[in-house]
Amino acid sequence: MRFRLVRVFAPALAVSVLAAAVTVAAHHEILAKFDDKKPLTLTGVVTLVDWRNPHVHVFMDVRDQKSQMLNWAIELESPIDLQRGGWNKDSLKPGDSITVEGMAARNGSRQAWGKSVVLGNTGRRILTASFAAPPPPLSPRPTPRWPDRQPRLGAAAAGAAPGYWAYPSSTALVENGVNVPMSTYGLLQNIADASKVAPLQPWARALYIERQRRFLQDDPMYLNCKPPGGPRQFELPYGVQFVEDREHQRIFVLIGSGNSNYRIIYSDGRGQKGQVGGDDDNPLYYGRSVAKWDGDTFVVDTTGFNEDFWFTNGGLPHTDQLRLVERFSRTDFDTMKYDVTIEDQGAYTRPWTSSSTLRWVAGEDLPRHICQENRS
Amino acid sequence: MRAFAFILALSFATLLGGSQVAAQEGHPLKGSWLGTWAGNKIHGNDVLVVLNWDGKNITGMINPGTDNMAVKNATLNPDGWVVHLEADAKDKSGAALTYVIDGKIEDLRLPNRSITGTWKNQRESGVFKVGRQ
Numbered sequence: 001m002r003f004r005l006v007r008v009f010a011p012a013l014a015v016s017v018l019a020a021a022v023t024v025a026a027h028h029e030i031l032a033k034f035d036d037k038k039p040l041t042l043t044g045v046v047t048l049v050d051w052r053n054p055h056v057h058v059f060m061d062v063r064d065q066k067s068q069m070l071n072w073a074i075e076l077e078s079p080i081d082l083q084r085g086g087w088n089k090d091s092l093k094p095g096d097s098i099t100v101e102g103m104a105a106r107n108g109s110r111q112a113w114g115k116s117v118v119l120g121n122t123g124r125r126i127l128t129a130s131f132a133a134p135p136p137p138l139s140p141r142p143t144p145r146w147p148d149r150q151p152r153l154g155a156a157a158a159g160a161a162p163g164y165w166a167y168p169s170s171t172a173l174v175e176n177g178v179n180v181p182m183s184t185y186g187l188l189q190n191i192a193d194a195s196k197v198a199p200l201q202p203w204a205r206a207l208y209i210e211r212q213r214r215f216l217q218d219d220p221m222y223l224n225c226k227p228p229g230g231p232r233q234f235e236l237p238y239g240v241q242f243v244e245d246r247e248h249q250r251i252f253v254l255i256g257s258g259n260s261n262y263r264i265i266y267s268d269g270r271g272q273k274g275q276v277g278g279d280d281d282n283p284l285y286y287g288r289s290v291a292k293w294d295g296d297t298f299v300v301d302t303t304g305f306n307e308d309f310w311f312t313n314g315g316l317p318h319t320d321q322l323r324l325v326e327r328f329s330r331t332d333f334d335t336m337k338y339d340v341t342i343e344d345q346g347a348y349t350r351p352w353t354s355s356s357t358l359r360w361v362a363g364e365d366l367p368r369h370i371c372q373e374n375r376s
Numbered sequence: 377m378r379a380f381a382f383i384l385a386l387s388f389a390t391l392l393g394g395s396q397v398a399a400q401e402g403h404p405l406k407g408s409w410l411g412t413w414a415g416n417k418i419h420g421n422d423v424l425v426v427l428n429w430d431g432k433n434i435t436g437m438i439n440p441g442t443d444n445m446a447v448k449n450a451t452l453n454p455d456g457w458v459v460h461l462e463a464d465a466k467d468k469s470g471a472a473l474t475y476v477i478d479g480k481i482e483d484l485r486l487p488n489r490s491i492t493g494t495w496k497n498q499r500e501s502g503v504f505k506v507g508r509q
Contacts, residue, residue: 206454307402319402345431
């Protein structure tokens with residue numbers, strides 16, 4: 001029997017899953033689509049490798065208990081993550097015999113999330129990607145600065161090696177001082193913690209709980225590749241790059257996740273209206289950002305958001321009354337402190353603040369992840 | 377005449393909106409809702425409700441541009457997503473009427489969610505069903 005659906009969490013499977021030690025970095029909550037209470041092991045032959053964003057799919061023929069050959073779709077991390085783990089599009093080829101351990105789709109279809117993949121002919125485990133942050137430098141390097149001593153938020157110097165900000169210390173908004181366990185995509189371990197996360201109005205709390213109960217499967221970034229506006233742009237696995245255009249007093253924030261969008265932060269003294277020709281008060285995914293320096297901290301004030309997206313992993317709601325005050329402080333060469341104050345009288349009972357840090361990824365260009373590449 | 381104006385408004389709305397339903401991840405009632413209050417002999421079978429949320433109150437208008445009934449005493453109980461709307465109106469003779477709509481949001485997660493329930497005034501009542509546009 002080559003097909004085996006593991007209904008009991010067998011010790012052997014537990015060991016192998018632990019051995020894989022993959023920190024998932026997918027572009028959405030895995031549990032939205034797959035059920036961690038339904039572990040499975042599939043052995044079969046690769047028929048197709050679909051090496052595309054947002055997720056790689058491996059299709060394989062698997063013989064079931066009735067000796068019927070069935071084709072399964074195995075969803076894996078994005079090409080970016082698999083490449084970081086040493087994969088490439090030729091790591092698996094049609095005809096390869098493999099064993100996949102993972103979890104089954106919630107909807108009962110022949111789809112599975114692959115946690116580990118082992119080649120049948122060699123026994124080599126080929127899915128060994130790890131997405132933990134690289135270790136920090138032994139001693140902090142000084143904050144790079146412009147000639148006028150203003151901190152550089154992007155590249156360390158003209159012509160310097162590329163780099164970007166990633167590996168956020170927190171991947172979902174939670175009010176400072178609150179400690180509630182949740183997944184990388186903000187799925188609460190205990191839904192009773194929902195009211196602790198932020199000072200939600202009753203309707204917003206109920207909607208947040210509803211989204212959590214549905215394992216975040218209604219996330220418009222997942223369903224429709226909607227942009228990660230608001231703090232979410234800093235919570236995602238592929239980071240952000242700051243491109244400082246000092247001549248025009250603006251900063252471009254290039255966003256590695258979602259659809260590789262960008263956001264412009266102006267510090268030329270303009271207001272928050274009419275920044276884009278002709279659209280004046282049209283609500284936007286990234287809002288309208290104006291900024292000024294407060295000592296070594298870049299303070300960004302943003303309004304003008306639409307309500308078409310989730311502004312954080314986890315599904316905390318917002319309304320078009322949302323105002324964000326973001327404070328960026330490059331405390332040393334490799335660390336960006338990010339404090340965001342959320343003011344939204346439409347969804348919250350009072351302003352609240354959440355803080356996190358980002359790590360500098362030196363010598364690399366921003367990954368280009370385009371969600372829509374594999375979406376109709 | 378009222379029916380003609382409504383159809384004209386509806387045609388414009390359809391032309392402007394096409395078949396797309398705008399995403400809306402904020403307050404679940406916010407937006408334009410189009411449907412029927414079945415059996416309404418005074419103001420017609422079709423109804424358009426435009427609702428907004430200012431952070432404290434749900435405001436809006438029923439049949440804007442045709443009947444212009446301002447929504448009052450509107451509530452949303454998130455425990456079951458129960459909706460209550462009221463609006464003052466006048467019949468053709470100018471006599472005052474108050475509409476009371478009670479319903480529930482269905483398919484909360486979808487942009488084209490709906491409200492189903494009942495409507496009534498001092499003389500009539502029936503089924504109320506609108507979908508978000």
